[in-house]
Amino acid sequence: MSRQRTVSDQIWRSNRMSGFTEEDRYALLYFLTSPFSNVIGAYEVVIRIAASEMGWDPDSQLMPVMRRLVDAGILDFDPQANYIWVKDWWDHHSAKMAVATTLRTKTLEQIEALPHGWRDAYVSDFINRLPVGDPLRKTVAKALSYGPYRLSTPYAEPDDGRMPISACAKDLHRNQSLNEGHTLGIAYPEAMDRGPGNTTTNTNLIYNPTTTRADDGLHYPRALVTAEKMSIQNLLTDVPLADAQALLDELEGAIKKPGTIQKSKVAYFKGLLNNHRKGGFVPAAGILVATRRREHLTATHDASRASDSVPLSKAETQAQIQNLKAQLSIHTRMPK
Template sequence: MARYRPISPEQAWRSADSCDLTISERYGELYLLTSPFTNTIGCYRVVSRIAAAEMGLSQEEFINVVQRLQDRKVIVCVDDFILVRTWFRHNSWEATFSGNVAKAAAKELASLPNELRAHWVQASLDGGVPEAAVRGLLPEFELATRKVCAKRSVDALGGAREGLDRDLPVPSKEPPNYNNNENNNETKNTTPTQLIFDDSIESHRKLLSPLLAGVEINVAQAILDELVGALESVKRGTRRKPIGSVRAWVAELVKLAESGRFDPELAPIIRARREREHGAAKIEPAPTSRPIAIRNMAMVKSALTSGSTRKRGAS
Protein backbone atom coordinates (compact mmCIF):
# COMPACT_ATOMS: atom_id res chain seq x y z
CA MET A 1 0.00 0.00 0.00
CA ALA A 2 1.39 3.41 -0.99
CA ARG A 3 2.03 6.05 1.67
CA TYR A 4 0.32 8.71 -0.45
CA ARG A 5 -1.32 9.23 -3.86
CA PRO A 6 -1.11 12.46 -5.91
CA ILE A 7 -4.18 14.35 -7.09
CA SER A 8 -3.96 16.89 -9.92
CA PRO A 9 -6.01 20.01 -9.04
CA GLU A 10 -6.57 20.83 -12.71
CA GLN A 11 -7.75 17.32 -13.52
CA ALA A 12 -9.83 16.95 -10.36
CA TRP A 13 -11.72 20.23 -10.56
CA ARG A 14 -11.40 21.78 -14.02
CA SER A 15 -11.14 18.96 -16.52
CA ALA A 16 -13.83 17.81 -18.94
CA ASP A 17 -13.78 14.45 -17.15
CA SER A 18 -14.83 15.90 -13.81
CA CYS A 19 -16.92 18.98 -14.57
CA ASP A 20 -20.17 17.03 -15.02
CA LEU A 21 -19.71 14.65 -12.08
CA THR A 22 -22.08 14.84 -9.14
CA ILE A 23 -20.78 15.27 -5.59
CA SER A 24 -21.06 11.55 -4.85
CA GLU A 25 -19.34 10.69 -8.15
CA ARG A 26 -16.47 13.09 -7.43
CA TYR A 27 -16.13 11.57 -3.98
CA GLY A 28 -16.15 8.10 -5.50
CA GLU A 29 -13.45 8.95 -8.05
CA LEU A 30 -11.24 10.55 -5.38
CA TYR A 31 -11.63 7.45 -3.22
CA LEU A 32 -10.68 5.14 -6.09
CA LEU A 33 -7.62 7.32 -6.82
CA THR A 34 -6.43 7.24 -3.20
CA SER A 35 -7.89 4.04 -1.76
CA PRO A 36 -5.68 1.65 0.24
CA PHE A 37 -6.60 -0.92 -2.45
CA THR A 38 -4.71 1.03 -5.13
CA ASN A 39 -1.55 -0.17 -6.85
CA THR A 40 1.01 1.35 -9.21
CA ILE A 41 -1.07 0.89 -12.40
CA GLY A 42 -4.48 2.09 -11.18
CA CYS A 43 -6.17 -1.27 -11.73
CA TYR A 44 -6.81 -3.42 -8.70
CA ARG A 45 -9.19 -5.68 -6.78
CA VAL A 46 -11.75 -4.08 -4.47
CA VAL A 47 -13.71 -5.53 -1.56
CA SER A 48 -16.96 -3.58 -1.70
CA ARG A 49 -17.94 -3.99 1.96
CA ILE A 50 -14.55 -2.62 3.08
CA ALA A 51 -14.55 0.18 0.49
CA ALA A 52 -18.10 1.15 1.49
CA ALA A 53 -17.13 1.29 5.16
CA GLU A 54 -14.07 3.43 4.40
CA MET A 55 -16.26 5.88 2.44
CA GLY A 56 -18.97 5.93 5.10
CA LEU A 57 -21.53 4.41 2.72
CA SER A 58 -23.65 1.30 2.71
CA GLN A 59 -22.47 -1.43 0.36
CA GLU A 60 -25.45 -0.76 -1.91
CA GLU A 61 -24.62 2.96 -2.04
CA PHE A 62 -20.99 2.22 -2.89
CA ILE A 63 -21.96 -0.14 -5.72
CA ASN A 64 -24.38 2.48 -7.07
CA VAL A 65 -21.62 5.11 -7.17
CA VAL A 66 -19.26 2.69 -8.89
CA GLN A 67 -21.92 1.84 -11.48
CA ARG A 68 -22.47 5.52 -12.28
CA LEU A 69 -18.73 6.13 -12.62
CA GLN A 70 -18.55 3.23 -15.06
CA ASP A 71 -21.48 4.64 -17.05
CA ARG A 72 -19.52 7.91 -17.30
CA LYS A 73 -16.39 6.03 -18.48
CA VAL A 74 -14.35 7.18 -15.51
CA ILE A 75 -13.69 3.58 -14.54
CA VAL A 76 -14.02 0.09 -16.01
CA CYS A 77 -15.18 -2.85 -13.88
CA VAL A 78 -14.61 -6.52 -14.61
CA ASP A 79 -15.55 -8.95 -11.84
CA ASP A 80 -14.01 -7.56 -8.64
CA PHE A 81 -11.35 -5.49 -10.48
CA ILE A 82 -11.64 -1.74 -10.97
CA LEU A 83 -9.62 0.18 -13.56
CA VAL A 84 -9.43 3.93 -12.93
CA ARG A 85 -9.22 5.34 -16.47
CA THR A 86 -8.03 8.76 -15.22
CA TRP A 87 -5.14 7.26 -13.24
CA PHE A 88 -2.29 8.61 -15.38
CA ARG A 89 -3.84 12.06 -15.50
CA HIS A 90 -2.99 12.29 -11.81
CA ASN A 91 -0.01 9.93 -11.47
CA SER A 92 3.32 10.28 -13.27
CA TRP A 93 3.75 7.59 -15.90
CA GLU A 94 7.51 8.24 -15.95
CA ALA A 95 7.78 7.04 -12.35
CA THR A 96 5.65 3.97 -13.07
CA PHE A 97 7.45 2.88 -16.23
CA SER A 98 11.01 2.92 -14.94
CA GLY A 99 13.27 1.00 -12.55
CA ASN A 100 11.94 -1.37 -9.92
CA VAL A 101 8.49 0.25 -10.08
CA ALA A 102 8.20 -0.90 -13.69
CA LYS A 103 8.95 -4.48 -12.62
CA ALA A 104 6.19 -4.31 -10.01
CA ALA A 105 3.82 -2.77 -12.56
CA ALA A 106 4.55 -5.57 -15.03
CA LYS A 107 3.63 -8.17 -12.39
CA GLU A 108 0.41 -6.31 -11.59
CA LEU A 109 -0.48 -6.19 -15.28
CA ALA A 110 0.16 -9.90 -15.66
CA SER A 111 -2.37 -10.64 -12.92
CA LEU A 112 -5.19 -8.79 -14.69
CA PRO A 113 -7.86 -10.50 -16.82
CA ASN A 114 -7.01 -10.20 -20.54
CA GLU A 115 -10.05 -8.04 -21.22
CA LEU A 116 -9.14 -5.59 -18.47
CA ARG A 117 -5.51 -5.48 -19.60
CA ALA A 118 -6.72 -4.29 -23.01
CA HIS A 119 -8.75 -1.51 -21.38
CA TRP A 120 -5.72 -0.52 -19.30
CA VAL A 121 -3.71 -0.07 -22.51
CA GLN A 122 -6.36 2.22 -23.98
CA ALA A 123 -6.75 4.22 -20.75
CA SER A 124 -2.97 4.67 -20.50
CA LEU A 125 -2.76 5.98 -24.07
CA ASP A 126 -5.69 8.32 -23.41
CA GLY A 127 -3.89 9.53 -20.27
CA GLY A 128 -0.83 10.59 -22.25
CA VAL A 129 1.44 7.57 -21.83
CA PRO A 130 3.58 7.11 -24.99
CA GLU A 131 3.02 3.93 -26.99
CA ALA A 132 6.69 2.99 -26.67
CA ALA A 133 6.43 3.07 -22.88
CA VAL A 134 3.33 0.88 -22.88
CA ARG A 135 4.94 -1.55 -25.31
CA GLY A 136 8.02 -1.80 -23.10
CA LEU A 137 5.91 -2.76 -20.10
CA LEU A 138 3.44 -4.93 -22.00
CA PRO A 139 4.96 -7.01 -24.84
CA GLU A 140 1.50 -7.99 -26.16
CA PHE A 141 0.66 -4.29 -26.64
CA GLU A 142 -0.66 -4.66 -30.21
CA LEU A 143 -2.89 -7.59 -29.30
CA ALA A 144 -4.30 -5.78 -26.30
CA THR A 145 -5.04 -2.69 -28.40
CA ARG A 146 -6.92 -4.73 -31.01
CA LYS A 147 -8.96 -6.45 -28.33
CA VAL A 148 -10.15 -3.26 -26.71
CA CYS A 149 -11.10 -1.80 -30.09
CA ALA A 150 -13.00 -4.93 -31.10
CA LYS A 151 -15.07 -5.11 -27.92
CA ARG A 152 -16.04 -2.38 -25.49
CA SER A 153 -16.88 -3.89 -22.16
CA VAL A 154 -20.29 -3.18 -20.66
CA ASP A 155 -19.79 -5.50 -17.67
CA ALA A 156 -21.11 -4.11 -14.41
CA LEU A 157 -19.18 -4.52 -11.20
CA GLY A 158 -19.63 -8.24 -10.57
CA GLY A 159 -19.18 -10.16 -7.38
CA ALA A 160 -16.42 -12.54 -6.38
CA ARG A 161 -15.40 -14.23 -3.15
CA GLU A 162 -14.47 -10.86 -1.63
CA GLY A 163 -18.13 -9.86 -1.63
CA LEU A 164 -18.95 -7.61 -4.62
CA ASP A 165 -22.58 -7.79 -5.62
CA ARG A 166 -23.28 -9.88 -8.75
CA ASP A 167 -26.81 -8.48 -9.14
CA LEU A 168 -25.80 -5.09 -10.43
CA PRO A 169 -27.79 -3.98 -13.49
CA VAL A 170 -25.93 -4.42 -16.77
CA PRO A 171 -26.41 -1.71 -19.41
CA SER A 172 -28.83 -2.99 -22.03
CA LYS A 173 -27.11 -1.37 -25.00
CA GLU A 174 -23.57 -1.52 -26.28
CA PRO A 175 -21.91 1.89 -26.54
CA PRO A 176 -21.73 3.02 -30.16
CA ASN A 177 -18.56 1.96 -31.97
CA TYR A 178 -16.88 5.15 -33.19
CA ASN A 179 -13.87 3.46 -34.75
CA ASN A 180 -13.12 2.44 -38.30
CA ASN A 181 -11.71 -1.08 -38.63
CA GLU A 182 -11.47 -3.87 -41.14
CA ASN A 183 -14.34 -5.81 -39.58
CA ASN A 184 -16.85 -2.99 -39.98
CA ASN A 185 -19.11 -3.69 -42.94
CA GLU A 186 -21.13 -0.47 -42.80
CA THR A 187 -20.98 1.77 -45.85
CA LYS A 188 -18.48 4.58 -45.71
CA ASN A 189 -19.96 8.05 -45.94
CA THR A 190 -18.47 10.21 -48.65
CA THR A 191 -20.88 13.13 -48.36
CA PRO A 192 -20.06 15.10 -45.19
CA THR A 193 -22.88 17.54 -46.06
CA GLN A 194 -25.22 15.01 -44.40
CA LEU A 195 -23.53 15.67 -41.09
CA ILE A 196 -25.00 17.96 -38.46
CA PHE A 197 -22.79 20.97 -37.81
CA ASP A 198 -23.63 22.72 -34.56
CA ASP A 199 -23.91 26.50 -34.73
CA SER A 200 -20.64 26.79 -32.82
CA ILE A 201 -18.70 25.00 -35.59
CA GLU A 202 -20.73 25.96 -38.66
CA SER A 203 -18.00 28.41 -39.66
CA HIS A 204 -15.57 25.47 -39.89
CA ARG A 205 -17.74 23.41 -42.28
CA LYS A 206 -15.63 24.07 -45.41
CA LEU A 207 -12.45 23.43 -43.45
CA LEU A 208 -13.58 20.17 -41.86
CA SER A 209 -15.61 18.60 -44.67
CA PRO A 210 -12.53 17.42 -46.65
CA LEU A 211 -11.09 15.82 -43.51
CA LEU A 212 -14.29 13.84 -42.92
CA ALA A 213 -14.92 12.80 -46.52
CA GLY A 214 -14.62 9.02 -46.55
CA VAL A 215 -15.05 8.70 -42.79
CA GLU A 216 -17.97 6.57 -41.69
CA ILE A 217 -21.01 8.77 -41.06
CA ASN A 218 -21.53 7.92 -37.38
CA VAL A 219 -17.80 8.27 -36.69
CA ALA A 220 -17.63 11.62 -38.45
CA GLN A 221 -20.66 12.88 -36.51
CA ALA A 222 -19.10 11.73 -33.23
CA ILE A 223 -15.90 13.62 -34.10
CA LEU A 224 -17.88 16.80 -34.77
CA ASP A 225 -19.82 16.37 -31.53
CA GLU A 226 -16.57 15.81 -29.63
CA LEU A 227 -15.28 19.08 -31.10
CA VAL A 228 -18.43 20.92 -29.99
CA GLY A 229 -18.09 19.53 -26.47
CA ALA A 230 -14.39 20.41 -26.31
CA LEU A 231 -14.99 23.99 -27.46
CA GLU A 232 -17.74 24.40 -24.89
CA SER A 233 -15.41 23.05 -22.19
CA VAL A 234 -12.78 25.63 -23.18
CA LYS A 235 -15.39 28.37 -23.01
CA ARG A 236 -16.49 27.25 -19.54
CA GLY A 237 -12.87 27.05 -18.39
CA THR A 238 -13.09 23.32 -17.63
CA ARG A 239 -10.64 22.27 -20.34
CA ARG A 240 -6.97 22.48 -19.46
CA LYS A 241 -5.69 23.66 -22.85
CA PRO A 242 -7.50 25.64 -25.55
CA ILE A 243 -7.74 24.21 -29.06
CA GLY A 244 -5.13 26.08 -31.08
CA SER A 245 -6.00 24.59 -34.48
CA VAL A 246 -9.45 23.11 -35.06
CA ARG A 247 -8.29 21.46 -38.26
CA ALA A 248 -5.28 19.76 -36.62
CA TRP A 249 -7.40 18.72 -33.64
CA VAL A 250 -10.04 17.06 -35.84
CA ALA A 251 -7.36 15.48 -38.05
CA GLU A 252 -5.88 13.83 -34.96
CA LEU A 253 -9.29 12.38 -34.01
CA VAL A 254 -9.68 11.02 -37.54
CA LYS A 255 -6.32 9.25 -37.19
CA LEU A 256 -7.39 7.81 -33.84
CA ALA A 257 -10.63 6.54 -35.39
CA GLU A 258 -8.76 4.93 -38.28
CA SER A 259 -6.47 3.12 -35.83
CA GLY A 260 -9.42 2.06 -33.66
CA ARG A 261 -8.47 4.27 -30.71
CA PHE A 262 -11.14 6.98 -30.84
CA ASP A 263 -12.93 6.93 -27.48
CA PRO A 264 -15.28 9.95 -27.37
CA GLU A 265 -15.99 11.46 -23.98
CA LEU A 266 -18.09 14.55 -24.77
CA ALA A 267 -19.77 13.44 -28.01
CA PRO A 268 -22.46 11.32 -26.28
CA ILE A 269 -23.44 14.33 -24.15
CA ILE A 270 -23.74 16.61 -27.19
CA ARG A 271 -25.68 13.98 -29.13
CA ALA A 272 -28.11 13.42 -26.24
CA ARG A 273 -28.67 17.16 -25.93
CA ARG A 274 -29.37 17.46 -29.66
CA GLU A 275 -31.85 14.58 -29.51
CA ARG A 276 -33.64 16.19 -26.56
CA GLU A 277 -33.87 19.52 -28.37
CA HIS A 278 -35.09 17.81 -31.53
CA GLY A 279 -37.71 15.85 -29.62
CA ALA A 280 -38.93 19.00 -27.88
CA ALA A 281 -39.56 20.78 -31.19
CA LYS A 282 -43.24 21.05 -32.06
CA ILE A 283 -44.36 19.16 -35.14
CA GLU A 284 -47.12 21.08 -36.89
CA PRO A 285 -49.63 18.95 -38.86
CA ALA A 286 -49.79 19.61 -42.59
CA PRO A 287 -52.81 21.76 -43.56
CA THR A 288 -55.70 19.95 -45.25
CA SER A 289 -56.45 21.02 -48.82
CA ARG A 290 -59.78 22.76 -49.47
CA PRO A 291 -61.33 20.01 -51.68
CA ILE A 292 -60.56 17.35 -49.05
CA ALA A 293 -61.95 19.56 -46.29
CA ILE A 294 -65.22 20.12 -48.20
CA ARG A 295 -65.58 16.38 -48.83
CA ASN A 296 -64.96 15.58 -45.17
CA MET A 297 -67.54 18.13 -44.03
CA ALA A 298 -70.10 16.68 -46.46
CA MET A 299 -69.52 13.21 -45.01
CA VAL A 300 -70.02 14.49 -41.45
CA LYS A 301 -73.19 16.36 -42.43
CA SER A 302 -74.58 13.27 -44.16
CA ALA A 303 -73.88 11.11 -41.10
CA LEU A 304 -75.61 13.60 -38.80
CA THR A 305 -78.66 13.90 -41.12
CA SER A 306 -79.09 10.12 -41.43
CA GLY A 307 -78.83 9.78 -37.64
CA SER A 308 -81.63 12.35 -37.11
CA THR A 309 -83.86 10.64 -39.67
CA ARG A 310 -83.51 7.25 -37.92
CA LYS A 311 -84.42 8.78 -34.57
CA ARG A 312 -87.63 10.39 -35.98
CA GLY A 313 -88.64 7.11 -37.64
CA ALA A 314 -88.17 5.22 -34.39
CA SER A 315 -90.41 7.70 -32.50
Protein backbone atom coordinates (compact mmCIF):
# COMPACT_ATOMS: atom_id res chain seq x y z
CA MET A 1 0.00 0.00 0.00
CA SER A 2 1.31 3.46 -0.89
CA ARG A 3 2.21 5.96 1.83
CA GLN A 4 0.31 9.18 2.40
CA ARG A 5 1.79 12.62 2.96
CA THR A 6 0.01 15.65 4.40
CA VAL A 7 0.25 19.20 3.05
CA SER A 8 -1.33 22.02 5.05
CA ASP A 9 -3.68 24.27 3.11
CA GLN A 10 -1.94 27.27 4.74
CA ILE A 11 0.88 26.76 2.26
CA TRP A 12 -1.14 28.81 -0.25
CA ARG A 13 -1.52 31.77 2.15
CA SER A 14 1.97 31.82 3.58
CA ASN A 15 3.81 35.12 3.20
CA ARG A 16 6.95 33.11 2.58
CA MET A 17 5.41 31.69 -0.58
CA SER A 18 4.24 35.05 -1.94
CA GLY A 19 7.22 35.53 -4.25
CA PHE A 20 7.51 31.95 -5.41
CA THR A 21 7.21 30.98 -9.07
CA GLU A 22 5.07 28.10 -10.30
CA GLU A 23 8.20 25.97 -10.61
CA ASP A 24 9.18 26.76 -7.01
CA ARG A 25 5.79 25.72 -5.67
CA TYR A 26 5.77 22.57 -7.79
CA ALA A 27 9.25 21.55 -6.58
CA LEU A 28 8.36 22.18 -2.94
CA LEU A 29 5.20 20.08 -3.28
CA TYR A 30 7.27 17.34 -4.83
CA PHE A 31 9.75 17.27 -1.95
CA LEU A 32 6.88 17.32 0.57
CA THR A 33 5.32 14.28 -1.09
CA SER A 34 8.29 12.59 -2.77
CA PRO A 35 8.51 8.78 -2.84
CA PHE A 36 12.04 9.33 -1.44
CA SER A 37 10.64 11.14 1.62
CA ASN A 38 10.64 9.68 5.12
CA VAL A 39 9.15 10.39 8.55
CA ILE A 40 11.42 13.34 9.38
CA GLY A 41 11.49 15.24 6.05
CA ALA A 42 15.26 14.93 5.60
CA TYR A 43 16.18 12.12 3.27
CA GLU A 44 18.51 10.82 0.58
CA VAL A 45 17.42 11.62 -2.96
CA VAL A 46 18.59 10.71 -6.46
CA ILE A 47 18.34 13.93 -8.46
CA ARG A 48 17.93 12.30 -11.85
CA ILE A 49 15.08 10.11 -10.62
CA ALA A 50 13.41 13.03 -8.85
CA ALA A 51 13.61 15.12 -12.01
CA SER A 52 12.21 12.26 -14.08
CA GLU A 53 9.26 11.84 -11.71
CA MET A 54 8.56 15.57 -12.03
CA GLY A 55 8.90 15.50 -15.82
CA TRP A 56 11.86 17.87 -15.69
CA ASP A 57 15.45 17.93 -16.87
CA PRO A 58 17.78 17.58 -13.84
CA ASP A 59 20.38 20.14 -14.89
CA SER A 60 18.44 22.91 -16.61
CA GLN A 61 15.23 22.77 -14.55
CA LEU A 62 15.37 20.98 -11.19
CA MET A 63 18.79 22.10 -9.94
CA PRO A 64 18.20 25.85 -10.55
CA VAL A 65 14.87 25.68 -8.70
CA MET A 66 16.50 23.79 -5.82
CA ARG A 67 19.13 26.52 -5.57
CA ARG A 68 16.41 29.15 -5.27
CA LEU A 69 14.62 27.17 -2.55
CA VAL A 70 17.91 26.76 -0.68
CA ASP A 71 18.56 30.51 -0.94
CA ALA A 72 15.08 31.14 0.46
CA GLY A 73 15.71 28.83 3.43
CA ILE A 74 12.95 26.42 2.39
CA LEU A 75 15.27 23.50 1.56
CA ASP A 76 18.81 22.46 2.25
CA PHE A 77 20.83 20.12 0.04
CA ASP A 78 23.99 18.24 0.90
CA PRO A 79 25.60 17.28 -2.44
CA GLN A 80 28.11 14.96 -0.76
CA ALA A 81 25.44 12.81 0.88
CA ASN A 82 22.71 13.64 -1.68
CA TYR A 83 20.38 14.53 1.18
CA ILE A 84 17.44 16.95 1.02
CA TRP A 85 16.15 18.67 4.16
CA VAL A 86 12.65 20.16 3.79
CA LYS A 87 12.82 22.90 6.42
CA ASP A 88 9.02 23.38 6.56
CA TRP A 89 8.27 19.67 6.97
CA TRP A 90 6.90 20.06 10.50
CA ASP A 91 4.50 22.79 9.35
CA HIS A 92 2.67 19.98 7.57
CA HIS A 93 3.24 17.07 9.97
CA SER A 94 3.09 16.57 13.72
CA ALA A 95 6.48 16.40 15.41
CA LYS A 96 4.81 14.90 18.49
CA MET A 97 3.25 12.09 16.45
CA ALA A 98 6.69 11.33 14.96
CA VAL A 99 8.03 10.43 18.43
CA ALA A 100 4.90 8.64 19.63
CA THR A 101 5.32 4.98 20.53
CA THR A 102 4.61 3.66 17.04
CA LEU A 103 7.07 5.85 15.10
CA ARG A 104 9.66 6.82 17.71
CA THR A 105 12.26 4.18 16.85
CA LYS A 106 12.09 4.91 13.12
CA THR A 107 12.20 8.67 13.69
CA LEU A 108 15.26 8.50 15.94
CA GLU A 109 17.05 6.16 13.52
CA GLN A 110 16.44 8.55 10.62
CA ILE A 111 17.71 11.52 12.63
CA GLU A 112 20.84 9.56 13.56
CA ALA A 113 21.45 8.90 9.84
CA LEU A 114 21.47 12.61 8.90
CA PRO A 115 24.67 14.19 7.51
CA HIS A 116 26.91 15.15 10.42
CA GLY A 117 26.78 18.86 9.66
CA TRP A 118 22.99 18.94 9.91
CA ARG A 119 22.42 16.87 13.04
CA ASP A 120 22.58 19.47 15.81
CA ALA A 121 20.62 22.03 13.82
CA TYR A 122 17.97 19.49 12.92
CA VAL A 123 17.59 18.17 16.49
CA SER A 124 17.36 21.72 17.85
CA ASP A 125 14.63 22.61 15.36
CA PHE A 126 12.77 19.34 15.98
CA ILE A 127 12.77 19.71 19.78
CA ASN A 128 11.46 23.26 19.46
CA ARG A 129 8.59 21.91 17.33
CA LEU A 130 7.41 19.78 20.26
CA PRO A 131 4.93 21.34 22.71
CA VAL A 132 6.53 23.55 25.36
CA GLY A 133 6.81 21.68 28.65
CA ASP A 134 6.12 18.32 27.06
CA PRO A 135 8.26 15.53 28.64
CA LEU A 136 8.95 14.33 25.10
CA ARG A 137 11.46 17.16 24.72
CA LYS A 138 13.65 15.66 27.41
CA THR A 139 13.07 12.12 26.10
CA VAL A 140 14.16 13.04 22.57
CA ALA A 141 17.18 15.05 23.76
CA LYS A 142 18.33 12.17 25.92
CA ALA A 143 17.79 9.59 23.17
CA LEU A 144 19.85 11.66 20.72
CA SER A 145 22.51 12.67 23.27
CA TYR A 146 21.61 16.28 22.67
CA GLY A 147 22.74 18.91 25.18
CA PRO A 148 20.96 22.03 26.44
CA TYR A 149 17.90 22.97 24.43
CA ARG A 150 18.94 25.72 22.10
CA LEU A 151 17.66 27.00 18.82
CA SER A 152 20.72 26.91 16.61
CA THR A 153 20.99 27.98 13.02
CA PRO A 154 22.20 25.39 10.49
CA TYR A 155 25.95 25.40 9.88
CA ALA A 156 26.72 27.57 12.89
CA GLU A 157 30.05 25.83 13.35
CA PRO A 158 32.74 26.75 10.79
CA ASP A 159 34.26 23.28 10.71
CA ASP A 160 31.17 21.10 10.70
CA GLY A 161 32.13 19.33 7.48
CA ARG A 162 29.38 20.98 5.42
CA MET A 163 29.84 23.50 2.66
CA PRO A 164 28.50 26.83 3.98
CA ILE A 165 25.80 28.68 2.14
CA SER A 166 26.08 32.41 2.62
CA ALA A 167 23.57 33.45 5.25
CA CYS A 168 22.14 36.47 3.40
CA ALA A 169 18.52 37.30 4.12
CA LYS A 170 17.48 33.66 4.13
CA ASP A 171 18.19 33.54 7.87
CA LEU A 172 14.95 35.53 8.24
CA HIS A 173 13.05 32.48 7.11
CA ARG A 174 14.59 29.78 9.24
CA ASN A 175 12.17 28.11 11.62
CA GLN A 176 9.30 30.41 10.69
CA SER A 177 6.00 28.61 10.90
CA LEU A 178 3.34 28.73 8.22
CA ASN A 179 0.96 29.60 11.04
CA GLU A 180 2.78 32.90 11.59
CA GLY A 181 0.54 34.62 9.10
CA HIS A 182 1.73 38.15 9.88
CA THR A 183 5.47 37.57 9.65
CA LEU A 184 7.23 39.27 6.79
CA GLY A 185 8.37 36.73 4.21
CA ILE A 186 10.93 37.58 1.55
CA ALA A 187 11.08 34.63 -0.79
CA TYR A 188 14.27 35.68 -2.56
CA PRO A 189 17.10 37.74 -1.10
CA GLU A 190 17.99 39.06 -4.55
CA ALA A 191 15.88 40.58 -7.31
CA MET A 192 14.49 38.17 -9.84
CA ASP A 193 13.14 38.57 -13.35
CA ARG A 194 9.42 37.81 -13.10
CA GLY A 195 8.77 38.39 -16.80
CA PRO A 196 7.23 35.75 -19.07
CA GLY A 197 9.20 32.71 -20.09
CA ASN A 198 11.33 30.25 -18.19
CA THR A 199 11.79 31.32 -14.58
CA THR A 200 14.39 28.70 -13.69
CA THR A 201 17.43 30.82 -14.51
CA ASN A 202 18.63 31.88 -11.06
CA THR A 203 22.39 31.40 -10.97
CA ASN A 204 22.91 31.28 -7.19
CA LEU A 205 24.84 28.12 -6.42
CA ILE A 206 24.15 25.52 -3.81
CA TYR A 207 27.83 24.71 -3.83
CA ASN A 208 30.56 26.88 -2.41
CA PRO A 209 33.04 27.34 -5.29
CA THR A 210 35.93 27.62 -2.85
CA THR A 211 35.52 23.96 -1.93
CA THR A 212 35.62 22.58 -5.46
CA ARG A 213 38.23 22.40 -8.19
CA ALA A 214 36.15 23.14 -11.25
CA ASP A 215 39.21 24.31 -13.20
CA ASP A 216 41.52 21.59 -11.97
CA GLY A 217 42.25 20.12 -15.42
CA LEU A 218 40.89 16.71 -14.40
CA HIS A 219 39.06 14.55 -16.92
CA TYR A 220 35.64 13.51 -15.61
CA PRO A 221 33.51 10.73 -17.10
CA ARG A 222 31.13 12.18 -19.67
CA ALA A 223 28.29 10.06 -18.30
CA LEU A 224 28.14 12.16 -15.11
CA VAL A 225 25.32 14.68 -14.82
CA THR A 226 26.04 18.06 -13.25
CA ALA A 227 24.90 17.11 -9.74
CA GLU A 228 27.03 13.95 -9.76
CA LYS A 229 30.08 15.83 -11.03
CA MET A 230 29.71 18.51 -8.35
CA SER A 231 29.39 15.87 -5.63
CA ILE A 232 32.55 14.13 -6.83
CA GLN A 233 34.44 17.43 -7.12
CA ASN A 234 33.66 18.13 -3.48
CA LEU A 235 34.88 14.68 -2.47
CA LEU A 236 38.20 15.33 -4.23
CA THR A 237 39.08 18.65 -2.57
CA ASP A 238 41.96 17.19 -0.56
CA VAL A 239 43.11 14.51 -3.01
CA PRO A 240 46.30 15.08 -5.07
CA LEU A 241 45.55 15.63 -8.75
CA ALA A 242 47.36 12.50 -9.98
CA ASP A 243 45.48 10.30 -7.52
CA ALA A 244 42.21 12.07 -8.29
CA GLN A 245 42.62 11.39 -12.00
CA ALA A 246 43.36 7.72 -11.37
CA LEU A 247 40.17 7.45 -9.30
CA LEU A 248 38.14 9.21 -12.01
CA ASP A 249 39.56 6.90 -14.66
CA GLU A 250 38.59 3.90 -12.55
CA LEU A 251 35.06 5.27 -12.25
CA GLU A 252 34.83 5.78 -16.01
CA GLY A 253 36.04 2.24 -16.60
CA ALA A 254 33.36 0.94 -14.25
CA ILE A 255 30.66 3.00 -15.98
CA LYS A 256 31.61 1.52 -19.33
CA LYS A 257 31.35 -2.02 -17.94
CA PRO A 258 27.64 -2.83 -17.45
CA GLY A 259 26.76 -4.34 -14.09
CA THR A 260 29.79 -3.00 -12.24
CA ILE A 261 27.99 -0.12 -10.51
CA GLN A 262 25.11 -1.49 -8.45
CA LYS A 263 23.81 1.72 -6.78
CA SER A 264 24.86 5.18 -7.92
CA LYS A 265 28.01 6.53 -9.56
CA VAL A 266 28.70 8.81 -6.59
CA ALA A 267 28.32 5.94 -4.11
CA TYR A 268 30.67 3.79 -6.21
CA PHE A 269 33.19 6.63 -6.32
CA LYS A 270 33.00 7.03 -2.55
CA GLY A 271 33.98 3.37 -2.25
CA LEU A 272 37.00 3.93 -4.51
CA LEU A 273 37.98 7.00 -2.52
CA ASN A 274 37.69 5.15 0.80
CA ASN A 275 39.98 2.41 -0.54
CA HIS A 276 42.43 5.09 -1.67
CA ARG A 277 42.49 6.70 1.77
CA LYS A 278 43.13 3.31 3.35
CA GLY A 279 45.94 2.62 0.89
CA GLY A 280 44.11 -0.25 -0.77
CA PHE A 281 43.22 1.30 -4.12
CA VAL A 282 44.70 -0.57 -7.10
CA PRO A 283 43.82 0.74 -10.61
CA ALA A 284 42.24 -1.84 -12.90
CA ALA A 285 39.55 -0.67 -15.32
CA GLY A 286 41.03 2.83 -15.25
CA ILE A 287 44.33 1.77 -16.81
CA LEU A 288 42.81 1.32 -20.25
CA VAL A 289 40.92 4.61 -19.90
CA ALA A 290 44.13 6.50 -19.05
CA THR A 291 46.06 4.80 -21.87
CA ARG A 292 43.48 5.70 -24.50
CA ARG A 293 43.32 9.28 -23.27
CA ARG A 294 47.12 9.64 -23.53
CA GLU A 295 47.10 8.16 -27.03
CA HIS A 296 44.33 10.53 -28.07
CA LEU A 297 46.14 13.55 -26.62
CA THR A 298 49.38 12.52 -28.36
CA ALA A 299 47.62 12.13 -31.71
CA THR A 300 45.86 15.46 -31.27
CA HIS A 301 49.15 17.16 -30.34
CA ASP A 302 50.93 15.73 -33.38
CA ALA A 303 48.11 16.83 -35.68
CA SER A 304 48.17 20.27 -34.14
CA ARG A 305 51.92 20.58 -34.66
CA ALA A 306 51.53 19.53 -38.30
CA SER A 307 48.77 22.07 -38.90
CA ASP A 308 50.79 24.82 -37.22
CA SER A 309 53.93 24.28 -39.36
CA VAL A 310 54.98 27.17 -41.62
CA PRO A 311 54.22 26.42 -45.31
CA LEU A 312 57.22 26.30 -47.68
CA SER A 313 57.68 28.78 -50.48
CA LYS A 314 57.49 27.65 -54.12
CA ALA A 315 61.27 27.64 -54.42
CA GLU A 316 61.67 25.67 -51.20
CA THR A 317 59.04 23.18 -52.34
CA GLN A 318 60.81 22.63 -55.66
CA ALA A 319 64.12 22.20 -53.85
CA GLN A 320 62.54 19.56 -51.59
CA ILE A 321 61.16 17.70 -54.63
CA GLN A 322 64.54 17.82 -56.33
CA ASN A 323 66.17 16.42 -53.24
CA LEU A 324 63.65 13.57 -52.98
CA LYS A 325 64.07 12.70 -56.67
CA ALA A 326 67.82 12.71 -56.30
CA GLN A 327 67.51 10.29 -53.37
CA LEU A 328 65.31 8.03 -55.48
CA SER A 329 67.75 8.31 -58.42
CA ILE A 330 65.02 9.81 -60.57
CA HIS A 331 66.44 12.21 -63.09
CA THR A 332 63.64 14.35 -64.32
CA ARG A 333 63.94 17.84 -65.62
CA MET A 334 62.02 20.18 -63.38
CA PRO A 335 59.59 22.49 -65.21
CA LYS A 336 60.51 26.14 -65.27
